[in-house]
Amino acid sequence: MPINHLVNVRGTELLAGDTREQCRQKLARITLDSMVQFVGLLDANGTVLEINHVALDAVGIKLSDVEGKPFWTTFWWQMSEEINATLRESIRRASQGEFVRWDTEIYGRAGSKETIIIDASLMPVKDEQGNVVFIVAEGRDITEKKAHEREMATLRRVALENEARLRAEAELERHRLQMSEERLRAIVETTPECVKVVAADGTLLQMNSAGLAMVGAECAETVTGKNVYDLVAPEDRERFREFNQRVCRGEKGSLEFDIVGLQGVRRRVETHAAPLQNHDGSVVQLAVTRDISARKDADEASRRLAAIVESSDDAIASKDLNGIVTSWNQSAERLFGYKAEEIVGQPVTLIIPPELHQDEPMILSKIRRGERIDHFETVRIRKNGERIEVSLTISPVKDAHGNVIGAAKIVRNITENKKIELALRTTEKLAAAGRLAATVAHEINNPLAAVTNLVYLAKRDLGDAKKVAGYLELADRELDRVAHIARQTLGFYRDASFPVRFNVAQILDDLLLLYATRLETRKIRVVKQYAKDIEITGLAGEIRQSFSNIISNSIDAMPAGGALVVRVTKSHAWTNSELPGLRITILDTGSGIAPQHLRNLFQPFFTTKEDVGTGLGLWITHNIIEKHGGAIYVKSRTGPDEHGTAFSIFLPVGGKESAGPGVMADASSSAISSGVANA
Amino acid sequence: MKIIVVDDEPIIADTLVNILTGEGHDAVAVSDGKSAIQWAEMIRPDAVVTDVIMPGMDGIDTAKAIMKFLPNCRIILFSGQAATSGLLAKARAEGCLFEVLPKPINPEILLEKLKVQ
Numbered sequence: 121m122p123i124n125h126l127v128n129v130r131g132t133e134l135l136a137g138d139t140r141e142q143c144r145q146k147l148a149r150i151t152l153d154s155m156v157q158f159v160g161l162l163d164a165n166g167t168v169l170e171i172n173h174v175a176l177d178a179v180g181i182k183l184s185d186v187e188g189k190p191f192w193t194t195f196w197w198q199m200s201e202e203i204n205a206t207l208r209e210s211i212r213r214a215s216q217g218e219f220v221r222w223d224t225e226i227y228g229r230a231g232s233k234e235t236i237i238i239d240a241s242l243m244p245v246k247d248e249q250g251n252v253v254f255i256v257a258e259g260r261d262i263t264e265k266k267a268h269e270r271e272m273a274t275l276r277r278v279a280l281e282n283e284a285r286l287r288a289e290a291e292l293e294r295h296r297l298q299m300s301e302e303r304l305r306a307i308v309e310t311t312p313e314c315v316k317v318v319a320a321d322g323t324l325l326q327m328n329s330a331g332l333a334m335v336g337a338e339c340a341e342t343v344t345g346k347n348v349y350d351l352v353a354p355e356d357r358e359r360f361r362e363f364n365q366r367v368c369r370g371e372k373g374s375l376e377f378d379i380v381g382l383q384g385v386r387r388r389v390e391t392h393a394a395p396l397q398n399h400d401g402s403v404v405q406l407a408v409t410r411d412i413s414a415r416k417d418a419d420e421a422s423r424r425l426a427a428i429v430e431s432s433d434d435a436i437a438s439k440d441l442n443g444i445v446t447s448w449n450q451s452a453e454r455l456f457g458y459k460a461e462e463i464v465g466q467p468v469t470l471i472i473p474p475e476l477h478q479d480e481p482m483i484l485s486k487i488r489r490g491e492r493i494d495h496f497e498t499v500r501i502r503k504n505g506e507r508i509e510v511s512l513t514i515s516p517v518k519d520a521h522g523n524v525i526g527a528a529k530i531v532r533n534i535t536e537n538k539k540i541e542l543a544l545r546t547t548e549k550l551a552a553a554g555r556l557a558a559t560v561a562h563e564i565n566n567p568l569a570a571v572t573n574l575v576y577l578a579k580r581d582l583g584d585a586k587k588v589a590g591y592l593e594l595a596d597r598e599l600d601r602v603a604h605i606a607r608q609t610l611g612f613y614r615d616a617s618f619p620v621r622f623n624v625a626q627i628l629d630d631l632l633l634l635y636a637t638r639l640e641t642r643k644i645r646v647v648k649q650y651a652k653d654i655e656i657t658g659l660a661g662e663i664r665q666s667f668s669n670i671i672s673n674s675i676d677a678m679p680a681g682g683a684l685v686v687r688v689t690k691s692h693a694w695t696n697s698e699l700p701g702l703r704i705t706i707l708d709t710g711s712g713i714a715p716q717h718l719r720n721l722f723q724p725f726f727t728t729k730e731d732v733g734t735g736l737g738l739w740i741t742h743n744i745i746e747k748h749g750g751a752i753y754v755k756s757r758t759g760p761d762e763h764g765t766a767f768s769i770f771l772p773v774g775g776k777e778s779a780g781p782g783v784m785a786d787a788s789s790s791a792i793s794s795g796v797a798n799a
Numbered sequence: 800m801k802i803i804v805v806d807d808e809p810i811i812a813d814t815l816v817n818i819l820t821g822e823g824h825d826a827v828a829v830s831d832g833k834s835a836i837q838w839a840e841m842i843r844p845d846a847v848v849t850d851v852i853m854p855g856m857d858g859i860d861t862a863k864a865i866m867k868f869l870p871n872c873r874i875i876l877f878s879g880q881a882a883t884s885g886l887l888a889k890a891r892a893e894g895c896l897f898e899v900l901p902k903p904i905n906p907e908i909l910l911e912k913l914k915v916q
Contacts, residue, residue: 561879562852565879565902565903566808566879566902568879568902568903569808569811569877569902569903569904570810570811570814570903571903572903572906573811573815573817573818573903573906574814576814576818576907577814577818577821580818580821594814598810640854641852641853641854642854643854
């Protein structure tokens with residue numbers, strides 16, 4: 121069989137027997153189907169007459185599915201109402217002879233709702249009369265082109281954005297640089313230290329305000345461009361020149377030297393310099409220079425102080441708030457036997473006896489509060505274990521802001537003083553015994569004189585028994601007086617070393633009886649006011665001595681008579697209301713104690729009665745009261761109308777033991793000093 | 800011899816007067832300085848025997864007052880107290896020298912003193 125078809129293109133066969141017309145129609149069909157763009161033929165109303173295979177295949181439909189239907193009802197155009205409406209409007213315009221072209225989105229993939237973008241056009245085909253008979257619809261897939269265009273647009277936008285950002289950043293950076301330069305300049309200008317730039321040959325290139333002030337220049341022009349060496353003190357000039365050259369060779373360094381300003385003011389300065397690459401490539405010196413004249417003076421002062429501390433005869437040490445030794449002078453080395461290098465960094469408890477370790481937190485807490493501890497008498501231990509009696513004065517050490525950072529301690533060895541004190545006490549006891557002997561002698565001499573006379577008379581009138589009997593009777597009475605005085609006097613020397621319980625009123629009465637003659641001679645009225653049950657425990661002899669000293673002073677203060685009030689009341693310690701005791705007030709209307717003497721009243725050897733006093737009486741009294749855990753106050757007036765002195769003594773009922781640790785040596789001293797201040 | 804005895808202890812003054820009277824003297828006892836001066840003005844004694852420490856006017860002031868109007872009167876002071884030394888030193892500074900006998904005074908010694916002119 122001969123070839124019955126020549127070509128078969130997508131179902132259109134060119135047959136050998138086809139007529140020329142048939143061939144043309146078929147060729148048209150093949151041409152239509154082999155085009156890559158969508159092509160269709162509509163009538164003037166938009167009814168589909170012909171659609172090429174590409175368009176049909178794209179969405180997987182057949183010509184029969186759309187042939188004879190209005191074009192806008194076909195699958196491609198169902199994506200949205202808006203797209204459909206645009207098509208209908210375009211067909212209307214094309215049917216009126218207009219060539220319409222637009223880009224639109226349509227369904228373009230088989231079996232899916234995937235869309236494509238096409239460049240659509242409707243071309244009217246007119247007859248000889250110019251009436252539109254057909255419309256050729258064409259659609260070119262430009263999805264990729266569009267995408268590419270979009271991509272390009274995005275790229276272009278990104279590029280533009282980048283460029284803008286870079287420009288902004290550059291601008292910002294420039295601004296920042298400018299700002300930081302300005303800030304730097306402001307810092308340099310406001311810094312209190314001299315900032316300067318010096319060339320290798322010494323030419324001053326730049327200098328800030330502080331620098332100008334330092335050299336006494338009114339403005340920059342006065343000094344810039346001049347040689348800076350001229351401002352350096354002559355003796356330091358060479359050193360500075362070498363230093364400048366060294367820095368300009370690339371070294372960093374610092375130098376201390378004197379400058380002499382334009383106004384002739386000499387200052388000690390310290391400079392810190394670094395090499396700086398100049399614009400022209402040369403290396404210059406950038407220096408920050410500080411006026412250290414004041415620091416030099418302060419250094420000098422502290423060196424002088426350190427020398428004083430080091431050479432002081434008193435042991436001087438310091439510690440921090442944790443009780444760690446921070447300094448230790450030579451006298452401290454001598455006193456305690458520890459070398460500075462041995463003890464600095466060690467706890468201060470090294471020199472405190474174990475039983476006194478609990479004192480340290482008390483001392484530290486006082487120091488922390490910024491309080492000072494004056495003449496605190498205690499015991500410390502040498503390196504060799506020997507115990508020494510010391511007097512401590514501890515002051516808080518503060519930093520520049522006033523915060524307590526440690527303590528400075530002056531330690532005085534009072535072991536010798538204590539021995540001297542003991543000797544003094546013995547001396548005063550002897551003196552007191554002497555005074556007592558004198559009083560006793562007077563008291564005994566009178567009855568003795570009477571007895572002597574009576575014995576003489578008895579011998580003379582021996583024959584007259586009646587007379588003799590009378591003389592002996594009188595003599596007997598006088599001898600009783602002597603015996604009574606002797607008994608009282610003995611009370612002074614009994615019970616010297618053991619605390620006993622005794623009645624304070626009894627002691628005062630005995631004393632007043634002993635001084636009765638002196639009191640009567642001076643017409644001194646005695647007023648006694650005793651509370652009931654006023655017994656205390658203590659060393660009766662010593663307490664008697666302490667009262668005796670005060671009463672004796674009172675009598676001396678009233679040569680022309682007056683009143684002596686002796687009062688005993690129940691009371692509590694002034695510094696501790698928990699501690700029961702007695703308050704003994706001995707008040708006189710005598711001349712009073714001058715204010716300038718009050719302060720020294722309890723000091724040894726202080727006396728206003730040079731020919732008869734040892735100046736130890738009230739010191740002994742103070743010691744005795746303190747030893748018993750008590751306290752003593754004095755108030756005195758020396759006015760023309762109101763004058764007199766009142767001693768007020770507190771003694772704890774149970775003696776020293778009952779007073780406990782609350783009443784310490786320094787506490788009772790301060791009670792005395794405040795009492796004196798109030799007097 | 801007319802003698803005034805001054806002592807604030809009556810028993811001493813009285814016994815002394817008794818002793819002096821027994822030896823033939825004309826003695827009178829007083830107990831303070833003021834009375835002594837009054838009696839001295841009245842009886843113009845040859846001697847005054849007086850204690851030093853007394854209430855009111857002391858023996859030295861009494862003696863000085865009497866010596867003003869009886870410059871030749873014998874003054875015998877006696878004292879048992881140390882404080883006397885201050886009073887005597889004061890009198891000495893004023894130009895008055897006094898003899899002081901310690902108390903208790905032995906009557907024999909006192910009588911001897913009065914005999915020595």
